[in-house]
Every structure is written in C-alpha cells, then in structure tokens.
Amino acid sequence: MDTNIAAQGTTSTLGGSRRRMPPELNIFLVLIGIALVYEVLGWLLVGQSFLMNPQRLTIMILQVSVIGIIAVGVTQVIITGGIDLSSGSVVGMTAMISASVAQASTWPRALYPSLTDLPAIVPIGLGVGIGLIAGIINGQLIARTRIPPFIATLGMMVSARGISKWYTKGQPVSGLTEQFNFIGTGIWPVIVFLVVALIFHVALRYTRYGKFTYAIGANVQAARVSGINVEAHLVKVYAIAGMLAGLAGVVTAARAQTAQAGMGVMYELDAIAATVIGGTSLTGGVGRITGTVIGTIILGVMTSGFTFLRVDAYYQEIVKGVIIVAAVVVDVYRQKGRKKS
C-alpha cells in the first residue's frame, strides 16, 4: 500500500489551519532545478545562457507538445489504474490516414479538373475519429473481457503500427494542403496541447466524470458498489486517450507536412514518463493534469538541455532513463516519510 500514494498534497500547518499545498509544487521545483543546472553548466561549458534564449525554449516546448497531448489522455488512463501502450502506434496510424485525405490535388487536377482539396476539417476529424475508435476498442476489450490493460493496449500497439505500414505499403504520404499543415505551424501545436490540457484538467477536477475516474483508480470494488458503471466508464477513459492520440497524430503529420509509417514510435513511453514524472501514481487514484504538463516540460527541458550542452545523443537516452526512474523513486520515498510522520 505504501507505494500507491505518489504525489498527494503536502499538509502545511502554517497559520493554524491545515491547508494542502498543491502537489505540483514539488515537481515544479524539480523543473526549475533542472533548468538552473543547465543554466550554470551552460555558462561554464559553452559560455551561453540556457534560459535567455526564447527561440530555444519555443523549439523545446514545440517538440514535446505532441507528447503532452498524448500524456493528457494517458494520465486519465493511469489514474484509473490502467495503462495505454498503444498511443504511439495510434499516432502513426492516424498521421498516415489523415494525411492521405489531406493531400493537395495539384497534380491529379491536370487529369481531373473538377477535383478540389478537402477542407482541413475532414482529415482532422478523420484522424481524431480513428483514434477514438482505437480507444473504444481498447476500452471494450478491457471492460468486457477483463484482460489486463497492458495486454489489450499492447495488441493495439502492434496492430495499429501494422495498419500504418499496410496503408500505403510503407510509402510516405506528402504534398499536404496548406490548410491542413497550418495546425502544425508556428506555436499552434503548443496551443492545441494547452487547450487539451485545460479541458481535461477541468474535467478531472470538476465533473462527475473526473470524480468517478479517481474513484475507480482508488478502489474499483468500492466504486462498483457505489453504483458506478465501471465498465462503461473505462470505455470512456480509453476512448478519450485514443482520441487524443489521434489528435496528436494529426498534429504530428501537419508539423512534418508529411506522414510516415514510423511516426510516433516510443511516444507512448515518453507520455507515460511525463505522466509519472508529473506525480501520477501507476497504482491508480492519484494524479493531475497540471503535474503531467510540468512533467512534459521536464522531458523537453532535459532533451533540449542535452543538445544545448552538446551531449552525445547516446548518452542522452541513458541519462533520461535514469532520471525517469529517479523521479519516481524520490516520490515514493517522500510519500513513505510523510506517512510515518
């Protein structure tokens, strides 16, 4: 029981009244700490400021926005005590399919003059919709057959990747419409990420959907006895996660202005890492979107910082793995200490 209490509010006795500090504060301090370490190392090693470079920071957050969109869905899944391994493959699948209907018809028009480009809403809607369907399949499998979420979403991970390769027999899709590419340009991916985060932050904290999500993660039996239709709710949660992965696929294709079957490989693990660094407990019942947003930014700062310090890419991955594990270990110990006191 000790380990399933990651990142809850600290209680402060200041001013006589017991009030909770936002649990994100710790994670935020970690973010600041990492950034400052880079700042100092930057001056020492490369003679530059890490933080005083808006362009770098913009690129940094742009790079992790797609991970962030996925992580918002993954956070909700993990709060129910589940896991979603399929998001990276769903990104690949939806990137391919949405891009294929977002292709500009400049060349075919020579033969078929009546051809027009589809408005961007069609490929976007299709990508999001296919993600949603993948999520519903995940949810139905888990709720109806009661197989572990790990296995259900592992199956989806493999199959969705297969679909994205089969769809064009491995050929990339390019020549996309300006309108479609637009949501991948400039700061738009970041805006999509933050809007999605805000919506689901509100949903988790202030709606019945949110309360039930936490209740299922905290104790599924008790949730069921309290009248929650656990199966139907889980389908909703996985559907949302799939939908967001679909949206991430659309953004990925739009940003790259092309789609390839290999897009999104390992994104699910980055999203899970961002979620867990952000204080969501893998045993369920605990976690917040704000934490996940900070966790996502931590991932971005780490990667961007390594590049800035000109650390070899091979070392980057090694250190990243260590940091992810360390973040959770520290959290578990902090929780244990609090419980005893």
Added chain:
Amino acid sequence: MTLSPKTMAAVRASGAVPNAEYLLTAEGVRKEFPGVVALDDVEFKLKRGSVHALMGENGAGKSTLMKILAGIYHPDRGSVKLKGVGIQLKSPLDALENGIAMIHQELNLMPFMTVAENIWIRREPKNRFGFVDHGEMRRMTAKLFERLKIAIDPEIEVRHLSVASRQMVEIAKAVSYESDVLIMDEPTSALTEREVAHLFEIIRDLRSQGIGIVYITHKMNELFEIADEFSVFRDGKYIGTHASTDVTRDDIIRMMVGREITQMFPKEEVPIGDVVLSVKNLTLDGVFHDVSFDVRAGEILGVAGLVGSGRSNVAETLFGVTPASSGTISINGKEVVIDSPNTAIRNRMAFLTEDRKDTGCLLILDILENMQIAVLQDRFVKGGFVTEKEVTAACEEMSRKLRVKTPNLNERIENLSGGNQQKVLIGRWLLTNPRILILDEPTRGIDVGAKAEIHRLVTELARNGVAVIMISSEMPEVLGMSDRIMVMHEGRVTGFLDRAEATQIKVMELAAR
C-alpha cells in the same frame, strides 16, 4: 534480562531450554492504533501443556494480543517473556524460530504449490546437488501427517483442498516447526462438526506433548470442551483468567459484556409500516437457495448465521453486485430487476459492505470524495459538472450529524480510525436518502464508543421509516438491535425469531443445526 530473538533461537536450538512453568507470558502490554487503544495494560500467561482460550467481543483486543505474541505487532509498552526470558519479537519469522507458530483465520497457503511444498517452504530438504529433494520432502510430510492422523495426499496442490483440509495443512505446518506455542484464531469457523472433532483430537494430542495452545473462539461450547483455562478481554482491557471448569456460560458472558445490554443497544420501539422489500425464493446457484423474507418500513431485520452461511452473499445479490440466478425482489409491491448496484441505488437501496477496506473506502482519497461518490449518481451534478459548493455543504452537514472526528473533510480517509471510516461510509449512503438500508457487519472492528453511536443512528433511521437489514456476527448486536432475526445456515434460511422470543441459544441452534 531480555535476549534478542536470535540468541533465544540459538539457545533453543542447543536444547538448553529453561524449564519455566509458563511457556509464554505478557505483562503490562499496551498497544495503540490511531484513534483507538487496542490493548491497555494487558496480561496473559500460557501454561505448558494447556489450551488457553481468549474470549471477548469483537474489538476486545484478542486479535491484537495474539498478533503481538506472534511478532506481527510490536507492543508500545509492556513485556513478553518466553519461558521466563524477556524477548522482543521483531517479525513473525522471529516468533516462528522461537517456537511460536500462528494459524491465521484467513489461511496463508500458496494455492499453486503442493501440500508438502507449502509445509516445508524455506526449509526444503536438499539433495547433494543443492536441489530440492522431493522424495525426502514427501516422506517427511507423510510422517508428520501420520503423527497427526491427517489423511491428505502430500503431493496434491493446495487449491484442490477444501477449507477444512487447508486448515489441517496449516496446523501440520505449524507443528512441523516443533513449536512450543501454537496460536489458533477461530480455527473452527469454517469446519463441520466431524472436522471439528478431528481438530480437537489433534489439539489434545499436542497438549499431551507439552505444547501450549492459545485458542481464540467465539463459540462458548468449544470453550468448555477443549480449553483448560480462559482469559477474558473487554474493550482492550484484561478482565481475568479462570479455569474453564470453575465457571458457567453466564459468568463468561457477564465478564465479556460487563455492562447492561440495554445501554449498549439503544433500540426503541418505533411504528412499523408497510412491507417495503419483499424477497421470494431468491437463489444464487451454488451459494444460497430459496431465500424469502419481507422487511417493513421502520423495521430492523437482523440476519444471523455462521461465517459461510451465505448471509453476505444474500446482501450482495439484493444489491446487484452478484445478480440472482432466480427468485424475485419486490419494492413497495412492485417487482424490480436489480442487475447492478446502480439499479439498486436507483431503487433507493443502500449497502454498507462487510469489508471496509476492500469494498468500502477509497483509501487514498479524502473524506469528501469518499462521501459524495454514491450520491453523485443522481444529485449534485449539473451538465456533468459537480456542484462543489452544495455537495460539500451536504457532506459537511452529514459529517457533523454523524460526528465524524476529523479536522476537515480534506483529510484522507485512511488516516481515520475504523469507527470514523465507518461513519463516513454510512454518510455516503445516507446522502442518497435510502428507503432500504443493508448493513453488513456495521460495527466490526470499531471501538465501543463509535459502535454505540452507529447503533443510535440505525435506530434513528428506523424511526424515520427506513427498512433496515442488519447482518452481524455479534450475537449481542443482533439480539439487541433487531425487531426480527432471520437465521441462515449453509445457504438456506433456517428460521425467523421475533425480538421477544430470540435468545442467543435459539439463534445458535438455528445457525449451527
């Protein structure tokens, strides 16, 4: 003189065991849990070659004491002496190595391992290559079983055994440690009469070999049959030790209860209304059969029966957790199909489950979240959004009314005492404004003060016209609170008793057959 468990174990292994009169003694033992003093200045002495029963109501402190003796809990104060030498047990393993073995109520065998593997786990005989010598292990098990007159195949996987056989395996395992002290926690609760006789034979045999047995039971007749001595506990305090030949049943009850029953159970006569819930021939295949009863508004129907009689299963089926295979449920004369807890709640039923931790509390969430979760099904929600202010106000009012002891509702429920947790869960259901309330062991494991408050509350609900079904293993609670008592035995209703005619003996006769 206090020796470390390791030293004691070494002394024991050398055979130089001090020959004290008492195998095990405890003095001035105190143990507190958050919000509850479980044991207060308790003493206990176990003689060589005797069976010593621990008696007391639920929550009296028997289990806590036993867990201290078995090294599971550590006393806050007081001393434990093993054969006259002070010892601080740090773990159950410490206890085992010092010759104290405990047989838990919930059995601790590994289902996918064989009987022999379960018994000799951690001590497997090895062949000269260092691998487990299964032949030798089988021979050792057979020898052990022969000595205890147990007829179980050592090679069978434990999952294929009945509860009774598993119990026997547990006992054999404890004996195999050549223990001097055996602690048994209600070992007969799941056994048939014949199996109980066999168990008693084994116990007498062990006793004649000089082993001391601590025996926890709720069954009075067992006490007279098997125990040499008994100690009574009440509300965490030690009341006294007597030879079981010196006393009558009534003496023991007086010691256990120690107060007027009427004080404890504030049952009032309230007007009883129409039939609210009517159950006909309710059956869950293989679990219970043909259960029929009515409950009226304002009535408290007590449900008694031994563990395994199907009481809790009936409650779960009524509430849609495990929908019935056949039979009908009518509410206010209208037949309803209850296929999930959700439909039960929509029919204004509420169900306080037996196991607070497993099926009640959302342990890592706070009081507010725990209390509001059921009522959110159909109230305090507008367009999907929870109306925080109103639901918080309702929860605050409820927790004031139920006197939940907490600084605020943002406290995690796992930090509350058992009694307060139970109040929060009752509050969860009262917010839904039920007309049928099913309570399964509503006061199990909570302190006496909270218990009385819960009893008062149940009475008040009945006065307001709620139909109450109360399942309880505590005889005084059932007798004290119920208007009528339904008794179950092995999945069938064996009889109904009216408040006026119900006595402990009549209930037991129906429950045990």
